[in-house]
Structures are given as structure tokens and as C-alpha cells.
Amino acid sequence: MSSSQSSENDVMTPDIREIASDLRNSKGHGFLCFEHDGLYLFIPPPAMLKGGHPADKVKSIREAELKDDDIIICAYPKCGTHWLWEIMEMLISGTIKYQKDVKETRMMEFIFKDGIEAVPSPRVFNTHLPLRMLPRQVVEKKIKCFHIMRNPKDACVSFFNHLRDMEKPYNYEGDFVEFTEAFLSEKMPFGSYSNYLLAWQKETAAAPDLPVLNLFYEDMKIHPVKCVKDVSRFLGLSSTDQFCEDVANACSFKKMKKVDQEMKTKPDMKIWQDGTEGTFYRKGEIGDWKNWFTVAESERFDHIWNKKMKDSGFEFTYAPA
Template identity: 80%
Template sequence: MSSDNSDEKFVMDPDHGEIPDLRNSKGHGFYCFKHDGVYLYIVHPSVLKGVRPADHLRSIKEAELKDDDIFICAYPKCGTHWLWEVIEMLKSGTIKYQKDVKETRMLELISKDGIEAVPQPRVFNTHLHLRMLPKQVVEKKIKCFQIMRNPKDACVSFFNHCRDMTPPYDYEGDFVEFTEAFLSEKMAFGSYSTYLLSWKAEVAAAPELPVLDLFYEDMKFDPVKTVKDVARFLGLSSTDQFCEEVADACSFKKMKKVDQEMKGDAPIKIWADGKEGTFYRKGEIGDWKNWFTVAESERFDQIWNAKMKDSGFKFTYTPV
């Protein structure tokens, strides 16, 4: 996290409550506050508009939803952008890219009023835990997607994302330091393992909630099948040919080009000046091998496996 910045002064405002010190021994870490047991970024003042961060999040729980709303839920860097575009095409029945970025439909960035102002049909996305979402998600049995990715590739992708963000949300430590934060709770959105375990427990407590679990790796291996699975879950009568067209239009290469050439602005400035920040970096399965040493990989496995023992989650770490 960089210093001497007006936004940094905002996130350190004592009116936000106690700001935990998440820095490591080298002074690198994240500016967050803790809400409902999870560390979260303090949203930019242009979004909060004078509202306290905790009140901003609490307002989300009271948002009025429509029966045909759709929610994409995921830990950061697990494929939310890809899935959002796929669902929008399937819902519209046209091969047409969204000019808006998915952050314009991200619960954390638009709050209660923003949620209710989005015109139908509506596909929202979030990195929040199920318990933090609008209460009507469970009450109205809103269709939800949970998209997951192997933790090593997610860690690498999240590191590169945070490294290029605008201050004070950027991360100045190296990859090893970031991995330590990723395996602990001391970072924005908490640890991936805690997110997954919480999601599983909270969904189990709401057995009538319709949820489709997807894996990033399956989307890469067989995108057409994934598109068909999504259409079927949504009750859409999409033809095989149209599903193939959607899968092709939403290939990583094409999505990266669309992001660079036609996407509009996010509700807040995400990327730092002089950085080549992008939501689409490589999109590969197994890129983690270019980042972890053998010893680091083994240590990651040891910690991850201990946390996730008997959880039932199984991930693919290398291409087939």
C-alpha cells in the first residue's frame, strides 16, 4: 500500500472505526476494515458518499430484489468476468458484449440504492460471503452461481491484480509475502479457504437456495459444455449452435481484446497510472508453476490441505 495519497487519508479516517494493522514485518499489507469477520477494502469515497463502510455493507442486506435476478458469487480472480459475460449473452439471446464492466453490477461498489436502480434483467456479482448478501437472495430463492478456481492460480492472479491497483489499494510486497497473506486472513476478502468453507456452510443452511457450482478449469477445458450447463440451470432453451457461439465469443483471447477496446469505466479508478492493469492477464491453468518454487509449493499445499481437510473441494492444478 502506497503512502502520501489523499485516498489513503480517507481510508485511514478514524470515523471508519479501528483500521487493523495488516502489515507484515517489511511494512507491506492492505488497508482494510473488518466486517462480519472478514477483512474488506474500504470503498472509495465517491461510492460511499459520506456513509460509513459498515453501514454501506449493511444496506446491501436490505436491498429489494426481483424474482429473476441472478447472482455470481466468487472469491476474487476465479472467473467472475467470464461468467458474467456468458450469462448476459445467454439471457439476451444475442452475441453482444456488455459495454459496462461487471463492477457496475458488483454489490460492494453499488450498495442498496445502486442495486435497486439497475434495470431488469439483472445479473449481479460479488466477492462477499452469502451471509452478507441481500436477505432476499435466500427468501426469494434467487439463482446463484459459485465459480471456483484452484487456489495456486487464484493466488498468482490476485497478486498481479493487487500489484497494479491504484493507491492505497495496491500491494507493494513480493509474491512470497502475498502468498503468506493469501493463506492467512490478513488481506482483502480474507483467505480463500475461509471463503469456500463459509460458502459451503451457509448454502447448507439454506438448502432451497438454487446454486450451480462451476470450476474455472472446467470452463477452460470444455467451454461449450459449461455454457450449456449455465443455460440449463437458468431454464433457457438455448440451441447447441448458440451455446457454441457464446463459448467462442467469450474465449479468453476475445474477452481480453474486448476489455481493452470497448469496455466502459468502473465506478472507481482501479488501475494505477503507469501500470498495465487488466482483468485478463493470462487465463492459463498451471501458471502457478512459474511463480512458486518447489519448496514454496509444498508449504502452500501443507497449509491449504490442513485447512481444507474433509471439505470435499477438489481442484485441478495442471492442464489435461
């Protein structure tokens, strides 16, 4: 049995094999996922499922009981979730203190209904799921949501590096060109970024009373103090200008990367392959995509992306100011 087959067997019970979608390309590079409500998702390891079925676990999220003061960070992968989560925890606590937990301990699609309800207050959750898969009470209770976005080319590069270093069977073994094809299509975990954004736009428009603050990764890099103040204001906090500056400084990318390496409690499951540079914080730069795309590849990406996003109104920053 190959190591790849062995890794698959670690998460593929007979019942799960029946629902698994093979998203691998002709070279055998890609993902084994399950599909739920029009979206491909990673098949969680048995330790997370605890004998349950992946689809049932994700469905359970819809029924989770929320508290009126809960907060949710919503984003496609690699768009700044970790960063924003750390900022918000400092603002809410009123102290410059890093969280020892990793944000996966508050990630809705990792902890499901039971885990969501077990988290003590104050609670800042995060998710890569679309609004339609989140607890019904998000809309019913008008839970404050933060939606953070990043330019798609940098998001693509970051996601590629993230998945390349992940532990089998969740890692990606193809090259960057192959990954870009998957990123622009639906054939990857959490689907395409374009579909995520369009779904978010449509689903929030259908819930006009839902309080949402839209943020951009690039703005947080270029104007960190202003963005921290915007977050504090949206949360209804009375943070001083000096404290917002202190938070922005403490949550600089360089410091956050060091904290991730030296302070964070390791999650129960192994995330990164041995011998890789596996980290949630790689470069964090605006415009790193230029080091990965050829001119022709960039133009092709733009053509496909712009066609999908025509008239959507989304505008991104692709280079530092």
C-alpha cells in the same frame, strides 16, 4: 508526507481511521481494511461511500430488495467472475453482444443497497461476499446463484498480479512470497480463499432450497461449450447448441481480454496505476502457478491449504488436461 500516507488519506476520514485494521507485515506491505462480520474488506473511496460509513454501507446490502428473476454470481476474487458474467449476459439476451459496462457496475459490495435496487431488469449481479452478507431475500426468494471456483494456486497468482497493479492505496507492494503468506491467512481483503469456500459450504448447507450451480474455472477452459450449456440449462433457457457454441467462442479468454481493453466503459474510479499492465484479464491459464512457486513454496502451500481444507470435499484441477 509520503505518497503512501497521502494515498491513505484519500480514503481514511477520521471516523474510518477508528475502525481501520492495519494488515501490513513487518516490511510495511499489506492492506488497510475494515472488518465486518468476521471479514476484512477494502475501505471504499469517499465517492462510493457518499458520506456513509463502510460498515453501514455493507450492512445495507442485507436489506436490498431483489426481484424473483435476479441472478447472482458468487466467487472469491480472480476465479472467473468477469468471464461468467459476460457469458450469462449473452445467454439471457440471446445475442452475441459484449457488455460495455464493467462488472463492477453490478457488484453488490460496490453499489450497496441503493445501487442494487436501481439496476434495471434483467439483472445479473456478482459478488465476492459470503452468503451471510448478501441480501436476505437471496434465500427467501430462492434466487438462482452461480458459484465459480478456481484452483487456489492460480487464484493466488492472479490476485497478486491484480493487486500489484491497482491504484494506491489499494495496491500490494510486497513480493509474491509475502503475498502468499497473506493469501493463506486472513490478512487481506475478502479474507483467505479457504475460509471463503468453507463459509460458502456451511452457509449454503443451511439453505438447502437455494438453487446453486457450482462451476469450476478449469472446466470452463477445458470444456467451454459444455459449461455454457450447463449455465443455459440452469437458467431455464432454450439456447440452441449452435448458439452455445457461438457464446463459448465469443467469450474465449483471448477475445474477452481484447474487449476489456478496447470496448469497456471506464469506471468512475481509477483502478490501475499508470505504467502498469493493469487488466482484469492477464493470462487465464491453468497451471501458471508453476511459473511463480518454487518447489518448496508449493509444498508449503499444499501443506497449509490441505490442513485447512481437510474433509471439505473440494477438489481442484492444477494442470491442463
